[in-house]
Amino acid sequence: xxxxxxxxxxxxxxxxxxxxxxxxxxxxxxxxxxxxxxxxxxxxxxxxxxxxxxxxxxxxxxxxxxxxxxxxxxxxxxxxxxxxxxxxxxxxxxxxxxxxxxxxxxxxxxxxxxxxxxxxxxxxxxxxxxxxxxxxxxxxxxxxxxxxxxxxxxxxxxxxxxxxxxxxxxxxxxxxxxxxxxxxxxxxxxxxxxxxxxxxxxxxxxxxxxxxxxxxxxxxxxxxxxxxxxxxxxxxxxxxxxxxxxxxxxxxxxxxxxxxxxxxxxxxxxxxxxxxxxxxxxx
Amino acid sequence: xxxxxxxxxxxxxxxxxxxxxxxxxxxxxxxxxxxxxxxxxxxxxxxxxxxxxxxxxxxxxxxxxxxxxxxxxxxxxxxxxxxxxxxxxxxxxxxxxxxxxxxxxxxxxxxxxxxxxxxxxxxxxxxxxxxxxxxxxxxxxxxxxxxxxxxxxxxxxxxxxxxxxxxxxxxxxxxxxxxxxxxxxxxxxxxxxxxxxxxxxxxxxxxxxxxxxxxxxxxxxxxxxxxxxxxxxxxxxxxxxxxxxxxxxxxxxxxxxxxxxxxxxxxxxxxxxxxxxxxxxxxxxxxxxxxxxxxxxxxxxxxxxxxxxxxxxx
Numbered sequence: 001x002x003x004x005x006x007x008x009x010x011x012x013x014x015x016x017x018x019x020x021x022x023x024x025x026x027x028x029x030x031x032x033x034x035x036x037x038x039x040x041x042x043x044x045x046x047x048x049x050x051x052x053x054x055x056x057x058x059x060x061x062x063x064x065x066x067x068x069x070x071x072x073x074x075x076x077x078x079x080x081x082x083x084x085x086x087x088x089x090x091x092x093x094x095x096x097x098x099x100x101x102x103x104x105x106x107x108x109x110x111x112x113x114x115x116x117x118x119x120x121x122x123x124x125x126x127x128x129x130x131x132x133x134x135x136x137x138x139x140x141x142x143x144x145x146x147x148x149x150x151x152x153x154x155x156x157x158x159x160x161x162x163x164x165x166x167x168x169x170x171x172x173x174x175x176x177x178x179x180x181x182x183x184x185x186x187x188x189x190x191x192x193x194x195x196x197x198x199x200x201x202x203x204x205x206x207x208x209x210x211x212x213x214x215x216x217x218x219x220x221x222x223x224x225x226x227x228x229x230x231x232x233x234x235x236x237x238x239x240x241x242x243x244x245x246x247x248x249x250x251x252x253x254x255x256x257x258x259x260x261x262x263x264x265x266x267x268x269x270x271x272x273x274x275x276x277x278x279x280x281x282x283x
Numbered sequence: 284x285x286x287x288x289x290x291x292x293x294x295x296x297x298x299x300x301x302x303x304x305x306x307x308x309x310x311x312x313x314x315x316x317x318x319x320x321x322x323x324x325x326x327x328x329x330x331x332x333x334x335x336x337x338x339x340x341x342x343x344x345x346x347x348x349x350x351x352x353x354x355x356x357x358x359x360x361x362x363x364x365x366x367x368x369x370x371x372x373x374x375x376x377x378x379x380x381x382x383x384x385x386x387x388x389x390x391x392x393x394x395x396x397x398x399x400x401x402x403x404x405x406x407x408x409x410x411x412x413x414x415x416x417x418x419x420x421x422x423x424x425x426x427x428x429x430x431x432x433x434x435x436x437x438x439x440x441x442x443x444x445x446x447x448x449x450x451x452x453x454x455x456x457x458x459x460x461x462x463x464x465x466x467x468x469x470x471x472x473x474x475x476x477x478x479x480x481x482x483x484x485x486x487x488x489x490x491x492x493x494x495x496x497x498x499x500x501x502x503x504x505x506x507x508x509x510x511x512x513x514x515x516x517x518x519x520x521x522x523x524x525x526x527x528x529x530x531x532x533x534x535x536x537x538x539x540x541x542x543x544x545x546x547x548x549x550x551x552x553x554x555x556x557x558x559x560x561x562x563x564x565x566x567x568x569x570x571x572x573x574x575x576x577x578x579x580x581x582x583x584x585x586x587x588x589x590x591x592x593x594x595x596x597x
Contacts, residue, residue, distance in 0.1 A: 043409045046402075047466045047547075057462035064461060092334035099331065135573050139452075139540050143557060148366035149358060154339040227450040231543065234338075237453075241544075244456045256449060263448045 067249035071257065083239060083255060087262055089153045090235035093228065094221035097160025102214050105165045109172030116176060116198070127173075133166030138224055142233040153234030160221050160228075167217060175209040176202060211277060215270045222266050226259050372562040373569075390567050396552065400571060402466055403548035404579075406541070407534035409470045414477025414534075415527050418443075421478065422485030423511050429489055431507060443486075446479025451537050455546040466547030473537050481530055488522040489515060524590050528583040535579050539572050 012019050021029070043049075074080035110116045111126045142159035149155050183201035192200065229237025236259060243252040335341065342358045375389040390396070421439050423429050430436035454472035462468045497514035505513065542550025549568060556564040 039405075039408065040412065043405050043470075046405065047409065047470060049467060053462065053467070057458075057467075060461040061457075064457065089337055092337040095330060096334045096338050096340075131577075132573070135576050136569070137536055137540050137572075139543070140553070140569070143553070144369060145362075145366070147369050149362035150344065152339050152342075153337065154342070154358060154362075157338045157340075223448065223450065227452040230452055230456070240453060241456060244453075244460070247460075256453065260445060260448050 064249050068253045070250070072248075072250035072254045074254075083236070083258065086229070086236035086239045086255075087258060090225045090229070090237070090259075091222065091262070091266075093153050093156040093160060093233075093235055094218060094225040097157045097225070098164055098214060098218040098221050100157070100161035101164025101168050101217075102210075104161070105168030105172055106210075108165065108169045109176060110198070112169060112173035113176035115179070115181070116202075127170070130166045130170045133163060134170065136163065138163045139228065139231060142228050143231055146232050151232045151234070156225060156228040156233035156235055159233060160225060164217060164221070168213065171213045172206070172210060175206045175213070178209075179205040208277070212274060215274055219263075219266055219270055222263055369562070373566040375563045375566060389563055392552075392564070392567075396549070396568070396571060399542075399549045399552060400575060403538045403542075404535060404575070406466050406469045406473065406538040406548050407531060410473035410477055410534050410538065411527065411531045413470065413474030414481050414530065415523075417474070417478030418481030418485055419523065421482045422489055423515065425482055425486040426489035428492075428494060429511065429515065439482075440486075443479045443482040446475055447483060448479075449476070451476040451541065452544060455541050455544050459545045464545040464547075469538060469541045469546030469548060472546060473534055473541065476537075477530055477534060481526060484526045485519065485523060488519045488526075492518045521590070525587050528587045532576070532580050532583055536572075536576060539575075 020026075074083065108126065108130075112123055112130065114123065117123045117126075138159050141162050142155055145155035145158045149158070179202050183205065184197045187197040187201045225235055225237075226240075227237045229235040229239070230241040232238065236255060240252060240255045240259075243249075243255060339358060343355050344358045344361050345353050346356045346361045348354050375385065377385045377389070421443060424431065424435045425439040425443055427436065430439075451472045454475050455468055458468035458471050462471065492515055496518070497510045500510045500514045538548045538550075540548075540550045540553070542548040542552070543554050545551065549572065553565070553568055555561075556568060
């Protein structure tokens with residue numbers, strides 16, 4: 001059986017809304033898309049997306065990409081050691097920043113968990129505190145710490161640690177809120193104190209989650225730690241921005257490749273650790 | 284705690300034999316767990332010490348004492364008072380009687396800042412649009428179940444990985460050189476990074492879809508593009524919208540600092556205030572960014588809930 005035009009017309013007459021959205025919906029859609037198009041057009045104009053400028057820029061980008069080949073290979077140990085030291089500093093910043101952040105966030109997270117801290121005004125106050133910390137960019141924190149501790153990785157570590165306190169405290173307290181109450185009741189029934197119920201009933205439940213959160217944030221801190229050096233907070237970013245501002249593009253590209261390799265390595269390793277510790281516990 | 288160090292030899296078949304075997308096994312496992320715990324702790328402590336040494340934690344620095352002489356001090360106690368001083372200088376003088384005038388003095392450049400704030404949000408908007416378009420287009424060849432062949436899958440995946448691994452600030456440094464100083468470089472840099480990050484999330488959403496609608500479109504004679512358009516997009520749309528709004532928030536933060544390397548937005552004011560040591564300007568900029576980010580977080584969460592709610596009802 002084939003469908004003819006009359007069949008379609010009949011179906012349309014019977015159920016118009018299956019073929020066409022009702023007028024208010026259509027109007028709203030048109031208005032939304034027009035608004036979007038106008039805003040987009042305004043931005044194109046305001047940001048000067050002139051075709052000539054784009055073409056010129058892409059030409060220059062092509063030149064820069066042309067400098068990628070052949071990539072720079074460090075021929076003497078001193079220069080390469082500098083780059084390796086930068087990569088190591090970035091890893092160290094991410095590691096120590098994550099660890100310090102987790103250490104300080106751990107006790108704070110109990111204050112923000114509903115099932116531990118029953119004083120709602122205190123809990124909500126603590127939670128807003130986490131939000132404020134999280135709203136400040138790591139890079140801005142790094143700029144502040146550079147003023148106090150001077151240029152170098154210490155400023156980067158503290159910047160990562162402080163911003164991680166906000167993130168970890170929030171995520172940890174959510175993990176604590178998601179635990180089951182029954183083990184806590186068990187410990188209490190056996191005569192356990194409040195601290196013992198946290199140690200023997202809540203911690204075993206949240207530990208895998210906390211470890212997974214810490215590993216995940218360590219990965220993301222390795223990524224974000226690479227840029228802290230651009231403002232002077234140590235690590236590979238400092239070398240990279242230095243090479244770019246000196247227009248030594250071949251070296252800059254090689255450093256970018258090394259950063260990508262480092263991030264891959266960290267992802268792979270943390271995947272291994274995660275499957276070793278957490279995968280088996282979840283199974 | 285019970286210890287299981289004494290195991291009397293019991294003949295197999297004795298009623299206590301299985302219990303003893305269990306206890307022996309348990310003790311062995313416990314020893315092994317303790318060993319792993321010790322090894323893990325040792326590795327962790329070594330890493331901790333090594334990284335703290337690399338991170339200048341034990342550095343000794345010169346400080347100026349109150350009587351004017353210079354002395355060597357451990358870096359952390361030496362820096363903390365300076366940090367306090369710095370924060371103290373950022374706090375503006377606000378008196379209740381002259382609150383209006385004080386606020387006006389604190390936000391004295393508000394006209395410039397408002398314009399730059401608008402620019403920041405627009406950079407984030409444009410970058411999100413570019414990122415969504417690029418990420419969505421690339422997410423289909425980057426999902427295992429939709430890629431036309433393995434070579435295309437591999438290439439798009441590596442491309443997306445590189446785009447999201449390299450931070451936007453690095454892209455911005457490169458684009459500022461290519462497209463000169465201004466928001467254009469910022470939009471392209473954040474857009475490229477966004478495409479990488481969103482492409483991955485979208486492709487994961489694509490991999491979790493029901494493949495039967497695609498078979499239906501294929502059976503009706505649809506091409507690969509038809510299958511994507513009518514089989515995949517309707518399924519992933521709620522996820523795509525949710526990820527996009529989340530990314531918009533992240534991009535607002537990113538575009539607020541990207542001006543630090545000359546790529547437009549409020550970041551350039553940060554740089555100026557830093558180098559001119561205008562401390563109260565810095566705190567005013569903090570307040571502006573904090574309020575903007577909070578408002579956008581809140582607004583997009585409301586919007587996301589509404590859209591996802593609508594998606595579930597349909």
